[in-house]
Amino acid sequence: MLVFYSATHQQHHPPFEIFDGGEKVPNFEVPERAERILTALRQTTWANILVPEDFGLGPILNVHDNGYIEFLRTAYTEWLQIETDAPYEKSALLPATFPPASWRHKPETLLGRAGYYMSDLSAPITAGTYLAALASANCALSGAKAIADGEKSAFALCRPPGHHAGKAGCAGYCYINNAAVAANWLSEQGKTALLDIDYHAGNGTQDIFYERADVLTISIHADPDYEYPYFCGYADEHGAGVGIGFHHNFPLPAGTDTTGYLKSLSSALQLIKSFGAKYLVISAGMDLFGGDPLGKFKVTKPGIHQIGLEITNLNVSSLICMEGGYNNAALGENIVAFLEAFQ
Numbered sequence: 615m616l617v618f619y620s621a622t623h624q625q626h627h628p629p630f631e632i633f634d635g636g637e638k639v640p641n642f643e644v645p646e647r648a649e650r651i652l653t654a655l656r657q658t659t660w661a662n663i664l665v666p667e668d669f670g671l672g673p674i675l676n677v678h679d680n681g682y683i684e685f686l687r688t689a690y691t692e693w694l695q696i697e698t699d700a701p702y703e704k705s706a707l708l709p710a711t712f713p714p715a716s717w718r719h720k721p722e723t724l725l726g727r728a729g730y731y732m733s734d735l736s737a738p739i740t741a742g743t744y745l746a747a748l749a750s751a752n753c754a755l756s757g758a759k760a761i762a763d764g765e766k767s768a769f770a771l772c773r774p775p776g777h778h779a780g781k782a783g784c785a786g787y788c789y790i791n792n793a794a795v796a797a798n799w800l801s802e803q804g805k806t807a808l809l810d811i812d813y814h815a816g817n818g819t820q821d822i823f824y825e826r827a828d829v830l831t832i833s834i835h836a837d838p839d840y841e842y843p844y845f846c847g848y849a850d851e852h853g854a855g856v857g858i859g860f861h862h863n864f865p866l867p868a869g870t871d872t873t874g875y876l877k878s879l880s881s882a883l884q885l886i887k888s889f890g891a892k893y894l895v896i897s898a899g900m901d902l903f904g905g906d907p908l909g910k911f912k913v914t915k916p917g918i919h920q921i922g923l924e925i926t927n928l929n930v931s932s933l934i935c936m937e938g939g940y941n942n943a944a945l946g947e948n949i950v951a952f953l954e955a956f957q
């Protein structure tokens with residue numbers, strides 16, 4: 615299997631995040647995650663690890679707002695240049711004031727724009743964030759090109775992850791929505807569906823494709839009624855305008871085990887079959903694993919392999935994009951268990 619990995623991800627290492635409740639903790643989304651996965655893949659006989667191609671900004675700007683990407687590019691440099699007596703945290707840019715949806719004035723000031731383009735306190739922008747996010751998107755695009763060129767499957771070892779990043783904003787460790795960029799690119803080559811199995815609802819992907827009928831998007835996740843991202847990912851959200859009927863959410867209770875998970879997966883796969891997808895993009899977060907420090911599901915490693923097998927029963931060319939997963943010790947073996955189903 616072709617695997618796309620860029621060492622550029624190491625330049626993105628946000629020192630902290632702030633949990634709901636105000637607890638400031640070391641950021642869970644660390645470079646070690648991708649390195650663990652890379653090590654596990656190198657130990658397999660089948661992973662052909664390649665450096666991604668550079669696709670430029672074109673395919674990214676086809677799903678993201680221009681002003682937002684420009685903000686990502688320049689924000690940290692501007693942050694360093696601000697002169698103040700305030701005890702600002704300069705290791706990363708993080709605002710603490712966010713607009714409700716109805717306030718859409720974009721301020722000129724950097725912290726104002728930061729609040730405008732961010733929606734939580736877990737996606738700080740650091741010196742290397744923009745370059746790492748671009749490299750991550752290039753991994754997804756390179757994988758998309760590989761399956762368009764005839765590979766049955768490919769793995770994009772994306773880091774930072776992407777599925778919480780919407781058209782015009784970063785959130786939840788995500789800056790550029792790698793899977794959405796790849797799915798949009800693939801949709802120009804053939805009918806494309808996107809299945810998100812990360813533990814958290816794929817709100818960014820939902821935002822990007824919500825009014826589109828040409829890309830089917832489905833997310834299976836922890837019920838946002840008790841879990842991040844709280845405000846999106848409910849079962850009654852089915853798309854808008856011509857997109858009505860082309861988005862589906864499967865919110866699940868805390869404690870969901872492999873058996874419970876596979877029931878929703880079966881419904882999701884039926885929808886993909888009926889849609890008639892030529893290509894499938896999978897947002898593969900491994901935080902559905904029972905031992906995840908941020909998750910409340912009880913899916914096992916054999917369960918993760920089984921999820922992969924059920925997806926391959928569709929017999930659709932598949933691009934697997936790395937999303938979340940924070941049990942670093944188990945991360946490599948979990949994603950290998952998933953990918954082996956595609957071999």
Ligand code: SP5
Nearest residue numbers: 736775786787814842937938939
């Ligand atoms: C890509 C991805 O998986 N992003 C997830 C972002 C989740 N951010 C919120 C984390 C909330 C943690 N809740 C506290 C649990 C402490 N044990």
Ligand code: ZN
Nearest residue numbers: 812813814938
């Ligand atoms: Zn997640």
